[in-house]
Amino acid sequence: MSINQISSTSFTVPSNQEISISTNTNINDKQINQNEFTNSNSNSITTTPLRSIKGKNGFEYPAIWNFPPFFTLQPNTSTLLHQIEIWRKLIIKYSKYQRIFEIIIDSNELEEIFENKKIKRKLLNPSLKRILQEMSKNGEAAPDPPKQDNRYLIYWKKPDEWADLIYNWIIDNGLNSSIMTFYEITDGDLSHTTEFYELPIPILRKALENLVKRGKAQLLEGKGEIGEGVRFL
Amino acid sequence: MSHRTPASGLPNGLSADYWSTWIPIRKGSSVSESVDKDVGEQWIGSWDGIGLYEGNNKIPLYQSITVHLTNHRLILIPESTPSTSSSSTPSSLAMYLSYVRQTEFYAGFMRSSAKITLTLGQQTTSSPIAGQETSTSDPIIPEVSQNSGGWTCNICGYVNPLSGNRTTPMPGSKCGLCGIPYSTSQSSVSATPSRSHTPSNSVPHKNISSESSPPSSQNDANISTPNQDGLISCPACTFLNSPLLPNCEICSTPLPKSTRNSSMGKSQNTGLGGSSNLVESLRQDVVRLSFRKGGEKEAYKKLKAVLSDKAWERDIGGSSSLTSKLKRGTGDVVDGVPRSGAGIDGILQQIDLNSKSQSSQVSEAFADLEALMLRAGEMVKLAQNINARLTTQLASNPAGVQQPTEEETTMIRSSLVQLGLAAPAITKEMMRDEQRYHQGLAKELGELLTGRISDRVQGGGEGLMIGRNGRGVIALDEVWGLWMRARGVSLLPPSTLISILPHVPTHTSPTIKSLILPSSLQVLHTPHYSTPAILSRTLDRLCPLDSDEVEKSFTSLEFSDYESLPIGLAKEFIEIMEKTGDNGSGLVRDDQSGLGEGGVRWYRDIISEWPLDGV
Numbered sequence: 001m002s003i004n005q006i007s008s009t010s011f012t013v014p015s016n017q018e019i020s021i022s023t024n025t026n027i028n029d030k031q032i033n034q035n036e037f038t039n040s041n042s043n044s045i046t047t048t049p050l051r052s053i054k055g056k057n058g059f060e061y062p063a064i065w066n067f068p069p070f071f072t073l074q075p076n077t078s079t080l081l082h083q084i085e086i087w088r089k090l091i092i093k094y095s096k097y098q099r100i101f102e103i104i105i106d107s108n109e110l111e112e113i114f115e116n117k118k119i120k121r122k123l124l125n126p127s128l129k130r131i132l133q134e135m136s137k138n139g140e141a142a143p144d145p146p147k148q149d150n151r152y153l154i155y156w157k158k159p160d161e162w163a164d165l166i167y168n169w170i171i172d173n174g175l176n177s178s179i180m181t182f183y184e185i186t187d188g189d190l191s192h193t194t195e196f197y198e199l200p201i202p203i204l205r206k207a208l209e210n211l212v213k214r215g216k217a218q219l220l221e222g223k224g225e226i227g228e229g230v231r232f233l
Numbered sequence: 234m235s236h237r238t239p240a241s242g243l244p245n246g247l248s249a250d251y252w253s254t255w256i257p258i259r260k261g262s263s264v265s266e267s268v269d270k271d272v273g274e275q276w277i278g279s280w281d282g283i284g285l286y287e288g289n290n291k292i293p294l295y296q297s298i299t300v301h302l303t304n305h306r307l308i309l310i311p312e313s314t315p316s317t318s319s320s321s322t323p324s325s326l327a328m329y330l331s332y333v334r335q336t337e338f339y340a341g342f343m344r345s346s347a348k349i350t351l352t353l354g355q356q357t358t359s360s361p362i363a364g365q366e367t368s369t370s371d372p373i374i375p376e377v378s379q380n381s382g383g384w385t386c387n388i389c390g391y392v393n394p395l396s397g398n399r400t401t402p403m404p405g406s407k408c409g410l411c412g413i414p415y416s417t418s419q420s421s422v423s424a425t426p427s428r429s430h431t432p433s434n435s436v437p438h439k440n441i442s443s444e445s446s447p448p449s450s451q452n453d454a455n456i457s458t459p460n461q462d463g464l465i466s467c468p469a470c471t472f473l474n475s476p477l478l479p480n481c482e483i484c485s486t487p488l489p490k491s492t493r494n495s496s497m498g499k500s501q502n503t504g505l506g507g508s509s510n511l512v513e514s515l516r517q518d519v520v521r522l523s524f525r526k527g528g529e530k531e532a533y534k535k536l537k538a539v540l541s542d543k544a545w546e547r548d549i550g551g552s553s554s555l556t557s558k559l560k561r562g563t564g565d566v567v568d569g570v571p572r573s574g575a576g577i578d579g580i581l582q583q584i585d586l587n588s589k590s591q592s593s594q595v596s597e598a599f600a601d602l603e604a605l606m607l608r609a610g611e612m613v614k615l616a617q618n619i620n621a622r623l624t625t626q627l628a629s630n631p632a633g634v635q636q637p638t639e640e641e642t643t644m645i646r647s648s649l650v651q652l653g654l655a656a657p658a659i660t661k662e663m664m665r666d667e668q669r670y671h672q673g674l675a676k677e678l679g680e681l682l683t684g685r686i687s688d689r690v691q692g693g694g695e696g697l698m699i700g701r702n703g704r705g706v707i708a709l710d711e712v713w714g715l716w717m718r719a720r721g722v723s724l725l726p727p728s729t730l731i732s733i734l735p736h737v738p739t740h741t742s743p744t745i746k747s748l749i750l751p752s753s754l755q756v757l758h759t760p761h762y763s764t765p766a767i768l769s770r771t772l773d774r775l776c777p778l779d780s781d782e783v784e785k786s787f788t789s790l791e792f793s794d795y796e797s798l799p800i801g802l803a804k805e806f807i808e809i810m811e812k813t814g815d816n817g818s819g820l821v822r823d824d825q826s827g828l829g830e831g832g833v834r835w836y837r838d839i840i841s842e843w844p845l846d847g848v
Binding site (some may be wrong): 047049050067069070071072076078082083120121 | 776777781782783784786811812819821822823824825826834836838839840841843845
């Protein structure tokens with residue numbers, strides 16, 4: 001680190017003498033610099049002065065969340081891909097923590113994750129759209145209703161994972177072969193301790209459709225106010 | 234040079250009344266001899282078979298004469314016929330055209346031959362001999378006063394009255410209607426159109442000296458005399474006006490001055506009283522030339538041209554003619570030819586004059602430029618010559634001979650470089666093939682950029698890109714411009730510069746390379762400004778210190794300051810670092826930085842290497 005400082009100070013103000021130094025010394029300098037650079041690069045994360053912080057809701061934001069360029073989608077392709085990947089992970093983690101099932105881009109109230117008030121940076125709507133599109137490509141989100149890009153369901157659990165979860169819960173509670181309404185699954189007395197408590201109907205339907213495909217459930221059309229039902233097999 | 238006073242000894246058969254302005258010419262002298270070339274006199278033409286009249290009377294002795302016209306004089310030479318002996322041949326006569334007051338052309342009818350009538354009279358104040366003439370009996374014809382007592386404006390035709398007893402307008406007096414200054418060009422010949430040409434008008438007075446005053450027979454309409462009641466008949470409407478009135482009561486036409494008025498003026502002018510003198514002063518010599526063998530039209534045309542040209546005025550160069558020219562103003566005298574300086578014609582003349590002077594100024598300016606170009610060529614030759622001498626002197630290097638020191642040589646060379654190239658510019662003709670040509674050009678360019686090889690060995694190379702004033706990065710278009718300015722001659726197209734770029738690194742030390750920036754601008758740069766060098770410097774600058782709590786960043790303005798680059802180039806280099814940086818070795822941008830923070834800020838890329846499990 002001390003070497004680093006010295007060389008950096010000597011290069012911040014390039015004097016004329018330095019320029020007129022013969023080629024050999026120049027090359028040497030460059031090599032040294034590159035060596036130092038690769039060194040600093042390898043431990044760049046450890047050397048970053050940025051620290052992770054905890055939000056009001058208790059969510060621990062990573063250190064990179066305090067890095068202003070993180071809120072600007074980078075033009076460099078490889079950097080951008082990694083940046084989006086970080087965002088995907090962060091959104092999933094945050095959604096799971098906050099039990100967020102749906103993100104509406106144009107809504108007035110942005111989730112805390114998308115705006116860092118300390119550094120006055122926020123993920124702008126086009127950037128958020130881009131990230132959500134990438135997420136829906138990876139099955140981590142889905143536009144709902146389909147073919148629009150404003151409302152996205154966030155699959156911090158994928159529909160088949162939800163399906164497994166629900167089916168196991170049914171089996172555990174001996175509810176198989178019985179008929180249940182959608183409401184009983186997501187808001188019933190039995191389900192308020194489960195992860196899928198207050199699961200939005202579109203996600204539930206997708207999960208149940210998944211079970212139907214596997215032959216473990218049968219969807220029943222609802223009549224009147226009773227709503228739709230499902231029979232687990 | 235002045236006019237000779239008309240001699241009184243006239244040849245036989247001529248009346249002194251008519252020939253007062255004529256001079257006899259010595260017999261036997263040819264016309265060409267008598268033409269006075271010193272004053273610019275030129276022979277114009279001659280016509281023979283001409284008869285001479287005094288007024289309406291034939292002069293028997295002069296019925297077969299030759300008339301010679303020069304631009305100053307009219308010369309009459311009687312033809313010697315075999316029937317007449319040499320002694321009886323009448324003597325020749327000459328007359329200065331400045332005496333011609335009026336000409337008239339009569340085309341001829343039936344048996345009557347074509348005739349040219351000349352009304353002759355002494356010049357008035359503008360005549361160079363006027364001063365000497367006061368004591369002679371020759372009349373001073375007050376031409377202006379004849380002209381119905383005023384002068385007519387050239388522009389609007391308004392007849393301006395004359396003040397007091399003046400016979401000519403005050404110098405610099407202006408037309409009362411339109412304000413155009415009085416122009417003397419309306420004198421004598423040009424005044425003729427204003428007169429009425431009627432045969433009766435030009436009938437000469439007979440026995441003028443014996444005529445009593447007031448003349449009862451009114452021959453000249455312009456010289457009006459009061460009638461019995463002392464009233465003056467208006468020339469336009471014939472209304473009889475009081476002699477006290479300057480203008481006609483009915484039609485406002487200026488009235489001719491009564492003889493009484495003019496006699497007062499005349500007597501004061503000539504210093505001679507008496508009515509007989511007055512009448513004499515109004516007399517005119519009328520001489521006719523009868524063209525019996527044709528040629529009258531040509532003769533009249535030439536005579537008119539000569540009269541309007543007035544060569545005698547400028548050639549005699551008397552002070553009076555000079556002042557008269559000055560009075561007219563500079564605009565009227567173009568190439569010494571007096572012209573009327575008013576009306577559309579005057580405006581056109583003015584425009585013509587302006588354009589002439591402009592074109593002459595332009596051609597002068599270009600002449601200067603051409604001279605400068607010639608001198609520039611000499612300078613280049615001189616510089617090349619000095620350089621060649623220096624080189625040979627260094628090469629020969631004989632011991633004992635005083636050598637210019639290294640410092641001197643360097644000084645001379647560097648000043649030569651400042652002038653242009655030290656060595657003559659390489660041209661295609663000097664090289665055997667394309668490859669060598671390009672190599673040679675690359676060497677030349679290399680020397681321009683990084684200094685001469687010999688200087689580099691000494692470690693003091695100076696060029697466009699290294700040394701004290703060297704710039705690390707130069708755009709290719711600027712390189713081309715500077716190179717061409719240094720070459721001065723046999724300039725190259727930019728495509729040649731591009732084609733020799735691959736050869737440039739081998740001829741430069743430190744190596745100069747070309748780089749195409751993201752905006753497709755091509756630049757030359759020193760190793761100091763190669764992309765990896767700049768990137769490593771920049772990343773070092775961004776490396777946080779222990780005391781820092783945030784990542785360091787910079788704006789493009791700050792970057793251009795660090796790297797001493799123009800802001801445009803700085804932005805381009807940042808873009809390169811942003812795009813080419815791989816695996817966390819580039820820069821990342823923060824678009825949301827406010828304008829107060831200097832716009833977009835740049836950080837080192839910690840995103841790319843951020844571990845996903847650390848999120």
